[in-house]
Amino acid sequence: MRVALFVPCYVDQLWPRVGLATVSVLERLGVEVVFPDEQTCCGQPLANAGFADAAAPLARRFLEIFSGFDAVVCPSGSCTSMVRNHYDPFLAGRPGFETLKRGTYELCEFLVDVLGVKALDGRFPHRVGLHQSCHGLRELGLGTPSELLLPRSNKVGGLLSSLSGIELVPLARADECCGFGGTFAVAEEAVSCLMGKDRLADHARAGAEVVTGTDVSCLMHLDGLARREQVPLRFLHVAELLSEALS
Amino acid sequence: MSAGPREALGHPVRAARFAADEARAHWHDQALWFVREKRDRAAALVPDWERLRDAAAAIRAHTQGRLAAYLEEFERNAIARGAVVHWARDAAEHNDIVHRILSGHGVRRVAKSKSMLTEECGLNPFLEARGIEVVDTDLGERIVQLAGEPPSHIIFPAIHRKREEIGELFHAKLGTPAGLADPKALTEAARVHLRERFMSADAGMTGVNFAVAETGGIVVCTNEGNADMGTHLPRLHVASMGVEKVVPRLADLAVFLRLLARSATGQPVTTYTSHFHGPIDGGELHVVVVDNGRSEILADAEARRSLTCIRCGACMNTCPVFRRSGGYSYEYVVPGPIGALLAASRDPRAHASLPFASTLCGSCDDVCPVKVDLHHELLLRRRDLARAAILPRSKRLSMSLLGWILAHRATYEAAGRILRLLLRRLPRAILYGAWNVWGRRRELPEPPAESFRETWRRTRGAGHG
Amino acid sequence: MDSRRAILDALRRAQPPESPAPDLSALGAPLPDPAARVGEAVAAVGGTLVRVPEAAALAAEVAALASRLGAVRVASAVPGVPGNVSLDDLPDPHALEGIGLAVLAGAFAVAENGAVWVPAAGLRHRGVFVVAEHLALVVPAAEVVSDLHEAYRRIAFPGAGFGTFVAGPSKTADIEQALVIGAHGPRSCTVFLVG
Numbered sequence: 001m002r003v004a005l006f007v008p009c010y011v012d013q014l015w016p017r018v019g020l021a022t023v024s025v026l027e028r029l030g031v032e033v034v035f036p037d038e039q040t041c042c043g044q045p046l047a048n049a050g051f052a053d054a055a056a057p058l059a060r061r062f063l064e065i066f067s068g069f070d071a072v073v074c075p076s077g078s079c080t081s082m083v084r085n086h087y088d089p090f091l092a093g094r095p096g097f098e099t100l101k102r103g104t105y106e107l108c109e110f111l112v113d114v115l116g117v118k119a120l121d122g123r124f125p126h127r128v129g130l131h132q133s134c135h136g137l138r139e140l141g142l143g144t145p146s147e148l149l150l151p152r153s154n155k156v157g158g159l160l161s162s163l164s165g166i167e168l169v170p171l172a173r174a175d176e177c178c179g180f181g182g183t184f185a186v187a188e189e190a191v192s193c194l195m196g197k198d199r200l201a202d203h204a205r206a207g208a209e210v211v212t213g214t215d216v217s218c219l220m221h222l223d224g225l226a227r228r229e230q231v232p233l234r235f236l237h238v239a240e241l242l243s244e245a246l247s
Numbered sequence: 248m249s250a251g252p253r254e255a256l257g258h259p260v261r262a263a264r265f266a267a268d269e270a271r272a273h274w275h276d277q278a279l280w281f282v283r284e285k286r287d288r289a290a291a292l293v294p295d296w297e298r299l300r301d302a303a304a305a306i307r308a309h310t311q312g313r314l315a316a317y318l319e320e321f322e323r324n325a326i327a328r329g330a331v332v333h334w335a336r337d338a339a340e341h342n343d344i345v346h347r348i349l350s351g352h353g354v355r356r357v358a359k360s361k362s363m364l365t366e367e368c369g370l371n372p373f374l375e376a377r378g379i380e381v382v383d384t385d386l387g388e389r390i391v392q393l394a395g396e397p398p399s400h401i402i403f404p405a406i407h408r409k410r411e412e413i414g415e416l417f418h419a420k421l422g423t424p425a426g427l428a429d430p431k432a433l434t435e436a437a438r439v440h441l442r443e444r445f446m447s448a449d450a451g452m453t454g455v456n457f458a459v460a461e462t463g464g465i466v467v468c469t470n471e472g473n474a475d476m477g478t479h480l481p482r483l484h485v486a487s488m489g490v491e492k493v494v495p496r497l498a499d500l501a502v503f504l505r506l507l508a509r510s511a512t513g514q515p516v517t518t519y520t521s522h523f524h525g526p527i528d529g530g531e532l533h534v535v536v537v538d539n540g541r542s543e544i545l546a547d548a549e550a551r552r553s554l555t556c557i558r559c560g561a562c563m564n565t566c567p568v569f570r571r572s573g574g575y576s577y578e579y580v581v582p583g584p585i586g587a588l589l590a591a592s593r594d595p596r597a598h599a600s601l602p603f604a605s606t607l608c609g610s611c612d613d614v615c616p617v618k619v620d621l622h623h624e625l626l627l628r629r630r631d632l633a634r635a636a637i638l639p640r641s642k643r644l645s646m647s648l649l650g651w652i653l654a655h656r657a658t659y660e661a662a663g664r665i666l667r668l669l670l671r672r673l674p675r676a677i678l679y680g681a682w683n684v685w686g687r688r689r690e691l692p693e694p695p696a697e698s699f700r701e702t703w704r705r706t707r708g709a710g711h712g
Numbered sequence: 713m714d715s716r717r718a719i720l721d722a723l724r725r726a727q728p729p730e731s732p733a734p735d736l737s738a739l740g741a742p743l744p745d746p747a748a749r750v751g752e753a754v755a756a757v758g759g760t761l762v763r764v765p766e767a768a769a770l771a772a773e774v775a776a777l778a779s780r781l782g783a784v785r786v787a788s789a790v791p792g793v794p795g796n797v798s799l800d801d802l803p804d805p806h807a808l809e810g811i812g813l814a815v816l817a818g819a820f821a822v823a824e825n826g827a828v829w830v831p832a833a834g835l836r837h838r839g840v841f842v843v844a845e846h847l848a849l850v851v852p853a854a855e856v857v858s859d860l861h862e863a864y865r866r867i868a869f870p871g872a873g874f875g876t877f878v879a880g881p882s883k884t885a886d887i888e889q890a891l892v893i894g895a896h897g898p899r900s901c902t903v904f905l906v907g
Contacts, residue, residue, distance in 0.1 A: 013663035016695050134609055194266045225688065
């Protein structure tokens, strides 16, 4: 299977080890990974700030660059959701768009839904708090949101649970937003940080050593708060965690 | 904790003030999270909960397709049962009609149960200025009325006030003993105080939870019984309703009532669900049907779902931003996610900060009994603000610049390299200067030596897709 | 143009394309024995359910309740249950004030939420259910429905009238979320399930 790796712009520039870990995990599972070098950004920062029209050229660019692969895999729930759920106004009707939409996956859902991974042969003997990033949870259906009265399932949690030695700690609020929210992190800095600190406190109280999730944006915000407050939590994107566990 | 001046400061400023008192913000947050948990537990006891939500959304959508016809049917049936139906294009007309009815009957004191519509129309000050005393009888509403402030939540108007503060307020206004803060004792004092008001009211005013087209009746739900205390004693009942409150049939009420209280407070149903069909014996029932901008929202395909709201407040309780910023931060009669939408529809410029007072987490969508696509609509309002050039020029320019940078690999990579260089090289005092809002309470990411693609190229050769 | 015409015209222009009303028949939580579950539902809303298998015992049960509550003035609208206040003779609803216990007929109870449907038909002063200090509702044991869908199949308003669902005593949680029973309406609600 030949997949194109879609690396979020801020991962590319600021947290490259997440992209490298994603490649490592995919290749370990026998997937051929290609990195289309022309990619830049899916346009979400612009669209979320209201500048949807400025994001349109980026969407068109994305479609050109990522057409023709078996799948597009991305270590980010929100960027993946941008393509699957928010590109319609820009690309509806264009050749290749429906295929792109159907074939663009966040990493964990790719493992579970496309590769059919039920369990991973890896070891991660640590207490881990799972931060369920909102877009992945509610827009991609990576798990059942706590508000919905539907059967409980969780693709990310399922993969993590399969690692030997791991202990997923129970949080008081399983899927409360961390407060990053894109420009919200700066425009509403006070509430953003209060939300983040409350997440940290939840993980700390639950005894987590490591906090993981599908989105670097959330982790960057939580990690930034933790380092400033000197809260001893280690932040690993799920790709990094899985890569570490599998090596 | 008073509302402060009623000037428009915008959500971020007010939210920052609210959040600055961390202990208090956490107290407010916990109080409403508690309600969210109660809602979860109540919903879990209803096996067809998610199908009920689908049905409620479908009833609302169907009703919107025939709204005028259903309102006419409601009017016909209401009149046939002895009610008088009035129509008000806007808030001013609503207030005039209500005043005319009340003054025509020589009303000096009104007992009013909760109605967000009357808040929206500014009815209380209008009547007070014309010599009619309006007593808000819902306990939470009475508390904020005595305090001279607006409600901060549509279900729990005084959720922002601690019991000690309410105790002080009652001591000052009702003469309760100083230091009395026990909720039971305070409620008892309010019971006695409001009993006197109920007994001496010349008229009762209510909102309308649902207006049934099939029977011409109006349904009013309360836990305290204040709507009923207000309307079964005096002979004059004036009920205000927005055009969107009509439902086609009695059978539809089952769907909404199974969702409403569970979503609002976690109770299976409100204590009283009163169905008024015509006036009390020898009395009069006046229903004032109000547009006040709703027909414009209905006309907007991207905004009309916000009109299906049943005013349960569940979106506020689940919203992590609302819980930590409080209702007053929204500067609108209805706060929270639904309030942000309604406000942005009504006056995008005045409420430009509200669509951004959200991380778009989507939790509100999931708890909404009528499945309003709240977080999606908030994003659309952001787009509308950008298109209407309501967002600051500096924002537009920086976004255009960002768009240009991101549209070309070379500029994007150059910008990234510069960013990482600055993060590595700038002295901390400059990097974390006043300009750096992120850096007030957070560390910036550690800059890596290479970007992902630089590493990829170096280790994999110039492999392009 | 008058406001009514203006509003209706504006709405007609604004309406979305019609969509069908949903089929509600698959909704609901029908129980094999709703009467068995209604007690816990009434308790969950702060009320008390008392079973009275023999209808003849009702009057004594109500009297005992009134005594326990210290209710001096008792008004009954239920045949066979005596009171010392004649509701029909009260000139004005304000005279309801001071009634210690009101005993009213409930048409049916709802197992999913502990509510009792109290139609006003036959009541001279329909506000008695909320003005009285304490409330007792008398419901035939055979008249317990599972859910509100069933309930509304039994409710009709062919003409003018009033009816209300009463679910337990009046209550509020407006002060720091602390639940207080007995807000403006009755301080207690006892449901007698008779037969």
